[in-house]
Amino acid sequence: MKPEKKKLLRLLETLSAEQQDTVFAFVEFLAARNPTVDVAIPQEPLAIPRPPEESVVKAIKRLRETYPMLNTDKLLHETSSFMMKHVMHGKPAVEVIDELEALFARYYESQKDSEISA
Numbered sequence: 001m002k003p004e005k006k007k008l009l010r011l012l013e014t015l016s017a018e019q020q021d022t023v024f025a026f027v028e029f030l031a032a033r034n035p036t037v038d039v040a041i042p043q044e045p046l047a048i049p050r051p052p053e054e055s056v057v058k059a060i061k062r063l064r065e066t067y068p069m070l071n072t073d074k075l076l077h078e079t080s081s082f083m084m085k086h087v088m089h090g091k092p093a094v095e096v097i098d099e100l101e102a103l104f105a106r107y108y109e110s111q112k113d114s115e116i117s118a
Contacts, residue, residue, distance in 0.1 A: 021055060033072070041068050059100055
């Protein structure tokens, strides 16, 4: 294994479970921006149910999977803002997740409407 990979694994192991989830979500986000395989992307939201006890990071991951047709670059700023409200200002995860779900649904409807009028 390359030294960089070993170092990354060592650092990852020092993080809490929630911090590791954040790292994984970020890496998945970056990987989604550079798709290596051309795969047909569903044009309708996928039916991925919301678990009863869900962290904000896992909710973001679930919503990205639910709405694979959305450009996550456009959502990054607003999604980060909601994450900050939760992490830095203590806003309850349930409220932040509700707002994130509304945000993704709005972006989906907006994209769908713009495709219809094009």
